[in-house]
Amino acid sequence: MRQARHLLSRSILRTNVNRFAQANRFYSTQPTNDNAEFRVESDTMGKINVPNDKYWGAQTQRSLQNFKIGDSRERMPIEVIHAYGYLKKAAAIINNKYGGLDEKLTKVICDVADELQQGKLDDHFPLVIWQTGSGTQSNMNVNEVLSNRATEKLGGKRGSKLVHPNDHVNRGQSSNDTFPTAMHIAVAIQVNKVLLPAMKKLESALDEKQKKFNNIIKIGRTHTMDAVPMTLGQEFGAWKHQVSNAIKRVEQALPEVYELALGGTAVGTGLNSYEGFDTDVAQKISELSGLPFQSAPNKFEALSSNDALVWMSAALNNYAVTCMKIANDVRLLGSGPRCGLNExxxxxxxxxSSIMPGKVNPTQCEAMTMVCAQVMGNHGSVSVAGSNGHFQLNVFKPVILSNVLQSIRLMGDASDSFVDHCIADIEANETQISKYVTQSLMLVTALNPKIGYDNAAAVAKKAYKENTSLKQAAKELNLLTEEEFDQYVKPELMLGPEPRK
Known part of the structure; x- marks a missing residue:
């Protein structure tokens, strides 16, 4: 038995080693030219093998080896890589303007930056978010890919640095100002492209239902208990207004996201850039992206903090809170069909259900509320990460970026799905709604001005205890005649304040 367990253990070990080797075939550490699968690249740390079919270089390879954390699902978000396309192209153009790059280098860097922005080089960005907190390795991943691709386009060999990753592609820049700049570009693009359209779609769908249901009188509920009448349209209108306010908060957070750190270089001083480089490159990024980016007025703040993205995350968190409330209300009002509210x-x-035939569940509400829970958790991580800007640099940038972009994508997608597969096709169960209105004890509230609060309470308690109608209880207490009750208790007159006399 012991020998069998030993043989099984050795078999499992061999299997795991083989799987690890296959999954990590790019983690070769000894430089060699004998293996055609690799080429030799170098950086200030020395030489290292890099896969021949990839454009990345030595620093990217070292990051792959040093940060084997998570899996492919936790790679640096591709949106920030695409954002780097705008950044590197703009920087090359402005460097050329100031005489830092010749025309040939500028053109080839711009051409490759376009490929980067368009997603044509996505396979060459393998790094996870769990790396250096400044995003340095991802900035160098971009620099190396652009360097090797541009070198290749000029007829050189990958790794020869005909177009140098630092001297040319990263000229006038630091990871400390490029990465937060790319973060802001990526977030701004996704907010405008994914989030705001979906939020406005939900706002519009709720507005349509508000108008459609505006004349359907129902019972309101407070503390989950029966309250006074309202209309179903008013209920949907409250949800619509929540979403409208959430849109305003996201839009209010955008102006600071449009402020770019580029030009601050290492600590905010702008060392190794040019006077005016910051404003010119921000203007160029704005032209290329079509969004109103501008240079951050204080580069020290732009590097040492990520408050703008914490604020955006807070707006996303607020929207998640809004959608959690709406989705929960919808599924509770739709509960049943025979033993729930069923309004x-x-x-x-x-x-x-796999066991209960005919059962149908409020799955879109469930999906939305799960998304909201994730986004609320994301904001917690962003808050912790944003609070840890030590001295001149916050080094929690990748996790902030990842969480904010995930929250944007999830809330955008969930909002679209919620509208398309739930809100758009919701109908009112007017029979059930009318039944609840007729049965409600809280219609007695209309009697307060006529017979007083204490007497009205006595009517309600008597009706509830004896399971009779409010009208019958009021009559038996000699407080009102049936005719007077019918005159005073009209749900359609209980939907707002009384007109002035």
């Missing part, structure tokens, strides 16, 4: 008829999208 809303929700779309029946798919079977809800």
């Amino acid at each position: 809303l008829l929700l779309p029946q999208n798919e079977p809800g």
Whole structure:
């Protein structure tokens, strides 16, 4: 038995080693020209093998070896890589303007930066977010890919640095100002492209339902208990206004995201850049992206803090809170169909149970609320990360970026799905709604000005205890005649303040 366990253990070990070797075939450490699968690249640390079919270089390879944390799902978000395309192209153009790059180098860097921005080089960015907190390795990943691709386009060999990753592609820049700049570009683009359109779509869908249901009188609920009447349209209108306010908060957070750190270089002083480089490159990025980017007024703040993205994350968190409330209300109002509230008829999208035939669940509400829980958690991580800007640099940038971009994507996608597969096809169960209005004890509130609070409470308690109507209870207490009750208790007159006399 011991020998069998030993043989099994050795077999499992061999299998795991083989899997690790296959998954990490790029982690070759000894430089050699004998293996055609690799080429030799070098940096200030020395030589290292790099896969022949990849454009990245030595520093990217070292990061792959040193940060084997997580898996491919936790790679640096591709949106920030695409954002670097705008950044590196703009920097090359402005460097050429100031005489730092000749025309040939400028053109080839710009051409490759376009490929980068368009997603044509996505396979050459393998690094995870769990790396240096400044994003240095990802900045160098970009520099090396642009360097090797540009070198190749000029007829040189990869690794020969005909176009140098630092001297040319990264000229006038530091990872400390390029990475936060790329962060802001990526977030601004995704907010405008993914999040705001989806938020406005939800706002519009709720507005349509508000108008459609505006004349359906229902019972309101406070503390989850029966309250006075309102309209179903008013309920949807409250949700719509929540979303409208959430849109305003996201839009209010955008101006600081449009402020770019580029030009601050290492600590905010702008060492090794040119006077005016910061404003010119921000203007060029704005032209290339179509968004109103501008140079951050204080580069020390732009490098040492990530408050702008913490604020954006807070706006996303607020929107998640809003959608959590709306989705929970919708699924509670749609509960049933026979033993719940059943005021809303929700779309029946798919079977809800593997054991209970005919069961249908509020799955879109569930998906939305799970997304909201994730986004709220993301904001917690962003808050902790944003609070740790030590001295002249915050070194929690990749996790801030990853969480904010995930929150943008999730809230955008979930909002689209919630509208398309739930809100758009919701109908009112007017029969059930009318039944609740008729049965509600809280209609007695209309009697307060006529018979007083204490007497009205006595009517409600008597009706509830004896399971009779409010009208019957009021009559038996000799407080009102049936005619007077019918005159005073009209749900359609309880939907707002009384007009002035």
